Amino acid sequence: EAEKIPIKTIVIIIAMQTEALPLVTKFQLSEDIDSVFPKGVPWVRYHGIYKDLNINIIWPGKDGVLGVDSVGTVSASLVTYASIQALQPDLIINAGTSGGFKAKGACIGDVFLVSGVAFHDRRIPIPVFDQYGICGKETLSTPNLLKEVNLKVGKLSTGDSLDMSPQDEAAIIANDATVKDMEGAAVAYVADLLSVPAIFIKAITDIVDGDKPTAEEFLQNLVAVTAALDQSVTEVVDFVSGKCISEL
Amino acid sequence: EAEKIPIKTIVIIIAMQTEALPLVTKFQLSEDIDSVFPKGVPWVRYHGIYKDLNINIIWPGKDGVLGVDSVGTVSASLVTYASIQALQPDLIINAGTSGGFKAKGACIGDVFLVSGVAFHDRRIPIPVFDQYGICGKETLSTPNLLKEVNLKVGKLSTGDSLDMSPQDEAAIIANDATVKDMEGAAVAYVADLLSVPAIFIKAITDIVDGDKPTAEEFLQNLVAVTAALDQSVTEVVDFVSGKCISEL
Numbered sequence: 001e002a003e004k005i006p007i008k009t010i011v012i013i014i015a016m017q018t019e020a021l022p023l024v025t026k027f028q029l030s031e032d033i034d035s036v037f038p039k040g041v042p043w044v045r046y047h048g049i050y051k052d053l054n055i056n057i058i059w060p061g062k063d064g065v066l067g068v069d070s071v072g073t074v075s076a077s078l079v080t081y082a083s084i085q086a087l088q089p090d091l092i093i094n095a096g097t098s099g100g101f102k103a104k105g106a107c108i109g110d111v112f113l114v115s116g117v118a119f120h121d122r123r124i125p126i127p128v129f130d131q132y133g134i135c136g137k138e139t140l141s142t143p144n145l146l147k148e149v150n151l152k153v154g155k156l157s158t159g160d161s162l163d164m165s166p167q168d169e170a171a172i173i174a175n176d177a178t179v180k181d182m183e184g185a186a187v188a189y190v191a192d193l194l195s196v197p198a199i200f201i202k203a204i205t206d207i208v209d210g211d212k213p214t215a216e217e218f219l220q221n222l223v224a225v226t227a228a229l230d231q232s233v234t235e236v237v238d239f240v241s242g243k244c245i246s247e248l
Numbered sequence: 249e250a251e252k253i254p255i256k257t258i259v260i261i262i263a264m265q266t267e268a269l270p271l272v273t274k275f276q277l278s279e280d281i282d283s284v285f286p287k288g289v290p291w292v293r294y295h296g297i298y299k300d301l302n303i304n305i306i307w308p309g310k311d312g313v314l315g316v317d318s319v320g321t322v323s324a325s326l327v328t329y330a331s332i333q334a335l336q337p338d339l340i341i342n343a344g345t346s347g348g349f350k351a352k353g354a355c356i357g358d359v360f361l362v363s364g365v366a367f368h369d370r371r372i373p374i375p376v377f378d379q380y381g382i383c384g385k386e387t388l389s390t391p392n393l394l395k396e397v398n399l400k401v402g403k404l405s406t407g408d409s410l411d412m413s414p415q416d417e418a419a420i421i422a423n424d425a426t427v428k429d430m431e432g433a434a435v436a437y438v439a440d441l442l443s444v445p446a447i448f449i450k451a452i453t454d455i456v457d458g459d460k461p462t463a464e465e466f467l468q469n470l471v472a473v474t475a476a477l478d479q480s481v482t483e484v485v486d487f488v489s490g491k492c493i494s495e496l
Contacts, residue, residue: 038333040441
């Protein structure tokens with residue numbers, strides 16, 4: 001019956017500050033003064049009311065020693081867990097930039113709503129453990145959202161490396177993924193563990209099966225593609241406002 | 249000054265049930281009836297008093313869908329985080345079986361006290377992000393423990409795969425690691441974030457640079473090597489009893 005109550009609280013998990021800040025401005029959110037998170041962690045919460053929704057953007061923050069965004073599955077799982085515990089959201093949105101496969105129809109600047117997630121760098125060649133490592137699952141079905149908001153649909157594969165080894169590539173192909181990121185499947189794992197519905201919006205900054213080096217292409221397109229990402233996230237949040245999970 | 253107060257509460261993070269249960273028996277621990285963890289998670293806490301210490305063995309439990317031990321960095325970071333929040337331990341011990349490199353002096357059945365940790369499967373080829381991915385750090389210095397308890401010393405490299413790709417191997421060599429596991433650096437990351445001292449005890453079930461397939465060798469030696477691991481963990485806990493962190 002939880003599915004029939006209108007969505008009230010949303011947690012938006014975003015790994016990079018560059019991706020998060022335009023949305024913080026757009027939704028007119030404020031940074032927490034008294035953190036809901038424990039002392040010592042760099043995790044940042046921006047929050048406010050937008051169209052009757054409690055919006056929380058959670059950014060894992062800058063690494064305390066190195067000063068770079070705390071990307072990857074470990075930080076993503078920790079902030080997802082801690083955010084669910086502290087904020088009891090009705091819906092999680094994991095938004096971010098990602099790589100795309102042109103062989104599967106992805107182009108720079110495309111924004112995808114993810115239909116399924118899996119890991120591609122957790123190889124455990126023991127029966128059943130192999131499936132645990134991949135951790136493949138479908139995401140929340142949102143047919144009405146897809147009718148309303150113009151998004152491509154594809155599967156996401158997650159790993160902790162920005163580059164792609166031949167082993168990663170074989171696993172990504174086996175996962176049938178169009179999109180490659182560094183957080184999604186970890187957010188999905190934690191959301192699933194704690195029974196919180198989650199959707200994944202990923203914008204393409206670099207073509208993984210193209211001829212440009214990933215890191216260079218990623219940095220070149222990060223700001224422009226973030227604008228497209230944030231536009232889509234806003235459209236999704238606008239659509240979510242006033243609806244319950246089963247209406248998405 | 250926290251370092252001058254005798255250690256009272258220990259959290260021992262162990263990824264596999266086979267590794268955990270003999271120690272549960274040894275320390276005469278009981279499983280939690282009312283879990284300190286949220287509803288839905290498979291994480292299991294065994295606890296009790298042993299030699300004036302509050303001992304908690306935390307096992308991430310069996311995957312809810314697949315029924316295998318919840319190994320790897322995502323589960324390990326989550327249980328480390330949740331255990332620190334719930335139990336405020338003075339010391340974390342991450343104990344487990346692992347692979348070893350004979351080129352660095354490791355043999356089947358050896359038990360190592362880890363001198364440093366790093367990740368080998370988080371390749372982010374962007375300046376500074378590369379160091380964030382590796383996340384290399386020294387562990388707590390425990391010179392007196394090393395004098396008292398007979399353990400080998402070596403560095404640990406962590407990744408989410410049981411096997412080793414050529415890229416993993418290059419990174420493990422760069423990390424100067426003798427021991428390879430699937431949790432240690434994640435436990436270290438979280439313990440460090442929340443300023444809890446942590447030590448790492450790893451027993452060798454398989455020789456990574458040998459000629460036997462890892463999965464087969466691992467399964468063959470798991471039970472026997474676990475006995476050696478649990479003996480060493482007991483000796484370490486006996487040594488810790490009555491001491492403060494700075495006396496280790």
